[in-house]
Amino acid sequence: GQNIDQPTEMTATEGAIVQINCTYQTSGFNGLFWYQQHAGEAPTFLSYNVLDGLEEKGRFSSFLSRSKGYSYLLLKELQMKDSASYLCAVMDSNYQLIWGAGTKLIIKP
């Protein structure tokens, strides 16, 4: 079966750095996405990785290792507004997005 695993919840301090991990087992791979979802709102696109390595976009970076079926989202200089759920999603061989359950990130002052 297809599976995406990520921690249920993480806590970090304002101004710090946090890394959210995601491991996946899917039928085929056409890229991995990270979305941010604030409570009661729609997911919004953060990043896309299809090749191994690190993609940096401002305070957010995303890493992919296809051989390990592993990705992480790195958030630097955390702000209170970064409190949200972070969803890892993999596009499989049929171009269908397989979603993880999301990691709820709590930022404390």
Place this chain on the structure above:
Amino acid sequence: EPEVTQTPSHQVTQMGQEVILRCVPISNHLYFYWYRQILGQKVEFLVSFYNNEISEKSEIFDDQFSVERPDGSNFTLKIRSTKLEDSAMYFCASSEDGTSGANVLTFGAGSRLTVL
């Protein structure tokens, strides 16, 4: 910035009633999707739609559900004979190219359905 628009934002209905959720995708997007998210749970794929027909659907998308693009702008999800377990947030999404790996979905704000 272009956005996906969904109506209603919240609908309360009685069990057994029919519900229609409406979506206006981004105008130059060709692929449309419905997802649902039960409170506190993961986002679940329901159906994708391209060229006026369903391209993929999940096991959740049974005969109780149907989608339609009645005109050039709207994309609707109909739920017949609603059940308590249909209570969820329903997200519409659209994308430019559903056959590309870099298929970034733009989501609407969601329609919260509460079945009593």
